[in-house]
Every structure is written in structure tokens, then in C-alpha cells.
Amino acid sequence: MKFLYNIGLYFLMLKRMLRKPTKWRVMKELILKDTNDTVINSLGIISFVSFFIGGVITIQLALSTTGSFYPDYLVGYATRETIILEFAPTIISIIMAGKVGSFITSSIGSMRVTEQIDALEVMGINSINYLVFPKIIALMLYPFLISISMFLGILGGMAACVYGGYSTMSAFIDGIQTDFIPFHMTYAFIKTFIFAFILATVPSFHGYYMKGGALEVGKASTKSFIWTCVTIIIFNFLITQMLLG
Amino acid sequence: MIRVKNLSKSFNNKTIIKNISCQFERGKTSLIIGQTGSGKTVFLKCLLGLHDYEKGEILFDGVNFKTISEYEKMKLKSSIGTVFQGSALFDSMTIEENVMFPLKMFNNLPFDEMLDRVNFVLKRVELENSNKKMPSEASGGMQKRVAIARAIVNKPNYLFCDEPNSGLDPKTAIIIDNLIKEITEELNITTIINSHDMNSVMEIGEKIIFLKNGKLKWNGSNKEIFSTENKDVLDFVYSSNLYKKVRKTYLNQ
Ligand SMILES: Nc1ncnc2c1ncn2[C@@H]1O[C@H](COP(=O)(O)OP(=O)(O)OP(=O)(O)O)[C@@H](O)[C@H]1O
Ligand SMILES: [Mg+2]
Numbered sequence: 001m002k003f004l005y006n007i008g009l010y011f012l013m014l015k016r017m018l019r020k021p022t023k024w025r026v027m028k029e030l031i032l033k034d035t036n037d038t039v040i041n042s043l044g045i046i047s048f049v050s051f052f053i054g055g056v057i058t059i060q061l062a063l064s065t066t067g068s069f070y071p072d073y074l075v076g077y078a079t080r081e082t083i084i085l086e087f088a089p090t091i092i093s094i095i096m097a098g099k100v101g102s103f104i105t106s107s108i109g110s111m112r113v114t115e116q117i118d119a120l121e122v123m124g125i126n127s128i129n130y131l132v133f134p135k136i137i138a139l140m141l142y143p144f145l146i147s148i149s150m151f152l153g154i155l156g157g158m159a160a161c162v163y164g165g166y167s168t169m170s171a172f173i174d175g176i177q178t179d180f181i182p183f184h185m186t187y188a189f190i191k192t193f194i195f196a197f198i199l200a201t202v203p204s205f206h207g208y209y210m211k212g213g214a215l216e217v218g219k220a221s222t223k224s225f226i227w228t229c230v231t232i233i234i235f236n237f238l239i240t241q242m243l244l245g
Numbered sequence: 246m247i248r249v250k251n252l253s254k255s256f257n258n259k260t261i262i263k264n265i266s267c268q269f270e271r272g273k274t275s276l277i278i279g280q281t282g283s284g285k286t287v288f289l290k291c292l293l294g295l296h297d298y299e300k301g302e303i304l305f306d307g308v309n310f311k312t313i314s315e316y317e318k319m320k321l322k323s324s325i326g327t328v329f330q331g332s333a334l335f336d337s338m339t340i341e342e343n344v345m346f347p348l349k350m351f352n353n354l355p356f357d358e359m360l361d362r363v364n365f366v367l368k369r370v371e372l373e374n375s376n377k378k379m380p381s382e383a384s385g386g387m388q389k390r391v392a393i394a395r396a397i398v399n400k401p402n403y404l405f406c407d408e409p410n411s412g413l414d415p416k417t418a419i420i421i422d423n424l425i426k427e428i429t430e431e432l433n434i435t436t437i438i439n440s441h442d443m444n445s446v447m448e449i450g451e452k453i454i455f456l457k458n459g460k461l462k463w464n465g466s467n468k469e470i471f472s473t474e475n476k477d478v479l480d481f482v483y484s485s486n487l488y489k490k491v492r493k494t495y496l497n498q
Binding site: 026 | 293294323329333334349350
């Protein structure tokens with residue numbers, strides 16, 4: 001019951017967000033700030049994780065495909081498919097649910113606890129529009145982050161492959177170019193856009209409607225992380241089933 | 246003038262505000278007093294439209310929040326200044342940005358004019374040269390004053406303060422009380438203050454409303470509160486020996 005109620009409340013939040021928009025002059029600043037807080041500040045960790053996990057994926061693929069039975073280019077090909085289809089869009093989004101999601105929940109939640117949201121409301125400002133909308137717009141740059149992750153993941157894989165002596169650079173590059181299906185890119189970016197929307201709205205929902213004090217802000221962040229992950233994973237399944245299945 | 250008629254409000258079937266009727270006049274500081282948990286904050290939040298109430302009517306100079314359009318609601322709200330119990334400053338903004346916020350939201354003034362106005366009100370609350378500080382770097386008393394500055398920067402018609410001087414030393418508390426009273430007279434606005442501080446009651450309580458368990462038990466002025474024989478008021482206001490003595494001396498005069 002509570003679950004259905006919350007889903008209803010979530011959609012009501014989205015509806016209320018579109019009423020009474022904030023002045024553009026103010027909104028512009030909010031979008032820039034949220035872009036910095038969510039997207040730009042995640043560049044470092046995303047690059048780091050992508051490069052090294054890309055390396056590990058390649059090493060493991062290389063180790064399990066040794067022997068003359070497998071063609072040389074297979075490692076590059078498999079690395080590309082893994083990273084573009086699953087690792088960059090989904091696994092990075094789960095990491096972002098931890099980093100950006102808990103940031104959004106705790107920053108909105110602490111505004112709730114300290115009555116800052118009430119202060120916005122009594123001034124006649126649509127607090128949902130003020131707080132959530134700029135985060136959605138900022139996270140529309142999220143696909144840019146995912147492209148970087150794809151690039152660095154494959155680069156990491158190539159580095160690990162070549163310097164680890166598993167295969168040659170030209171074989172790896174061959175692999176990357178083998179049987180490339182452009183629709184896989186489309187699929188990955190459709191996923192990314194949907195995940196970006198989830199990353200912006202689900203944590204906002206948990207922060208906005210939380211009750212209690214500072215302790216509850218922490219609890220809300222944890223809960224928001226779990227629900228963001230669950231939502232991402234369910235949508236991952238549904239989109240994959242629809243687009244590729 | 247704000248008029249409240251038969252207001253009732255409950256949470257989860259527990260009635261917190263019980264059938265309160267009263268009115269608050271323009272140009273006067275009205276105080277709502279009562280023990281902690283008596284419903285002062287809930288009452289104020291009903292007036293502010295932050296809590297929906299099930300019974301009664303609240304009229305802002307004859308206008309009922311519930312019956313006007315979104316646009317009119319927004320206009321009315323922008324004429325209300327609020328100081329919350331915990332200041333509720335935006336902690337990601339500097340003091341200057343906090344005070345400028347209502348101006349930015351509701352006016353199209355150029356930046357310099359807004360800044361002039363901000364500096365004017367900051368000076369009014371004796372906070373010159375703190376523009377660039379963050380709220381977390383300000384003391385409790387400074388935060389309260391910033392909150393007052395933010396509440397009055399847009400020249401409101403109504404000012405609501407929830408315990409503006411709780412947790413402050415007696416001297417600063419009096420300064421803040423007098424500041425609110427002066428501003429009320431200066432701008433000729435309707436001011437409502439929640440308080441359980443007896444000093445404020447005596448100093449600035451031109452009209453006092455006493456709540457107990459969500460019921461309005463007494464109302465009058467700070468002069469009348471000395472002579473009242475209302476048992477609940479005596480019990481609350483004159484709970485300390487000091488005030489018992491003060492009352493005696495006053496009545497003997
Ligand atoms: N959102 C809420 N949900 C349920 N009960 C509430 C809520 N807000 C307040 N109450 C209850 O209403 C009663 C009155 O609370 P209120 O905050 O108005 O007291 P107060 O007079 O402002 O006290 P204080 O002087 O300590 O600020 C309390 O019993 C409180 O538990
Ligand atoms: Mg209170």
C-alpha cells in the first residue's frame with residue numbers, strides 16, 4: 001500500500017514540478033550549479049573507475065579466451081561490447097546512484113529538516129521546481145559522462161591488453177571495429193537518458209518527502225540509494241528486453 | 246489585519262489547534278505565547294499556508310488563501326516575510342545572497358539596486374560588513390538577524406516570527422525584539438511573533454494571545470497581563486519567583 005502511495009506521490013511531484021516555474025534568471029544559476037555538483041564533480045571518479053575496470057574486463061576476457069581456438073581480435077571485440085552495452089551505462093549509473101544520488105538526497109533532505117523548503121514555499125516559490133528541475137536539466141549532460149566512460153574503459157582495456165602482452169595493439173583495434181552495430185550505441189544512450197532522469201528524480205523524491213531530523217537524512221540517503229539502484233536495474237531489464245530482445 | 250475564525254487543525258486524528266478565533270492588527274506586534282508543545286508553531290504554519298487546516302477561516306485583509314488563484318496566492322505570499330524558529334537560511338548562499346533572494350525572485354531590479362537595498366536592511370539589523378560570510382560562519386544571533394533582514398527586504402505587509410530570540414542572550418534578545426517592533430511601526434505591517442520569553446512579552450507585547458494545549462485561553466496586552474486573574478496565565482507567566490515579585494510590585498503601585 002505504502003509502496004503504491006509513494007509511486008503516486010512521485011508522479012505528483014513530477015506534475016507539481018512543472019507548475020509555476022522559477023524565474024529564468026534564477027534557474028540559469030541553479031542549473032549551472034547543479035551541473036557542477038553532479039556532472040563535473042563526477043568526472044574524476046568516473047574516469048578512474050572506467051579506465052581500471054576496462055583494464056580488468058580485458059584481462060579476464062583475454063585469460064579465458066587463450067589458445068588458438070579463438071581469433072586474435074576477439075578480446076577487443078568482447079571488451080567493446082561489454083563496456084558499451086552494460087558497463088558504462090549501467091554499472092557507472094549504479095556508482096552515480098551512490099555518489100550523486102546520496103548527494104541529492106542529503107542536500108534536499110537537510111533543507112527539509114532545517115525548514116529551508118518551508119522558507120521557499122512561504123515566499124511563494126514552487127520548491128519542487130526550484131530544487132528538482134535544475135537537477136534534471138543538469139543530468140541531461142550525463143550521456144557526455146558516459147561517453148567518456150566508454151572511451152576510457154576501452155582505452156584502459158587496450159592498455160592492459162597491449163602492455164600485459166595478451167595481444168597486439170592492431171589486433172585489439174581490429175576487434176573494436178569488428179561487427180560494429182550502430183544501434184547498440186543508440187540503445188546505450190537511450191538507457192543513459194532514462195537512467196539520468198531516474199538519478200535526478202528518485203533521490204530528489206526521497207530527500208523532498210523525508211520527515212524527521214539529521215539522523216533521518218542519513219537514513220533517507222541509504223534508502224534513496226537502494227531505490228535508485230533497484231529502479232535502474234528494473235528499467236535496464238525492461239529497456240533491454242524491448243530494444244534488443 | 247489578519248483575522249482568524251474558528252481555526253482547527255489536527256494531525257493523525259490528534260487535534261492540535263482547537264477552535265481558535267482572534268485577530269492581529271496592522272502596525273502592532275502581536276505575540277503568541279504558550280508552553281512548549283502548546284501549538285504555537287503549528288498555528289503560525291496554518292496562517293502561513295504551510296499546514297492545511299480542516300476547519301475555520303484565515304483572512305489576510307479580507308482575503309482567504311484557499312479561495313484565490315495560484316497567481317494571486319503567489320502575490321500574497323511575496324508580501325509575507327517569515328523568520329523561522331531555526332532561521333532557515335539557505336546554507337549554500339552567503340549572507341548577502343540570502344537577503345537578496347526574495348528581491349531576485351520577485352523583482353526585476355538591476356543588481357546594483359538590489360545590493361543597495363540589501364546593504365540598507367543589513368545595516369538596519371546591524372550587520373554591516375558581513376555580506377560575504379556563509380550562514381555557518383555566523384553566530385546564532387547573527388543568523389536570526391540575517392533571517393529578519395531577509396524577511397523584511399521586500400517590504401512585506403505581514404511579518405511572522407517563530408521564536409526570533411530563543412537561544413539568545415537577554416541583551417541580544419531585547420535588541421531583536423525592539424528591532425522587530427520598530428520595523429513593524431516603520432513599515433506599518435501586521436506582525437505576529439511566537440514566543441515563550443517573558444522579557445519579550447513585557448517589552449513588546451502590544452497584543453498577547455495565550456495558548457494552552459491548542460486552545461486560546463486568554464488575550465490582552467502586556468499591561469493587562471499584570472492584572473489578570475486568569476489562572477492559566479498566572480500559572481504560565483508567573484511561574485518564576487522573579488516575575489511573581491515583579492507582578493506584586495506592579496500591582497502595588
Ligand atoms: N508535522 C506534525 N505532525 C504531527 N504532529 C505535529 C507536527 N508538528 C507538530 N506536531 C505536534 O503538535 C504539537 C504542537 O507543536 P508545536 O511545534 O506547535 O509546539 P510549539 O508551541 O511551537 O512548541 P515550542 O515552543 O517548543 O516551539 C506537539 O505536540 C507536536 O508533537
Ligand atoms: Mg515552536
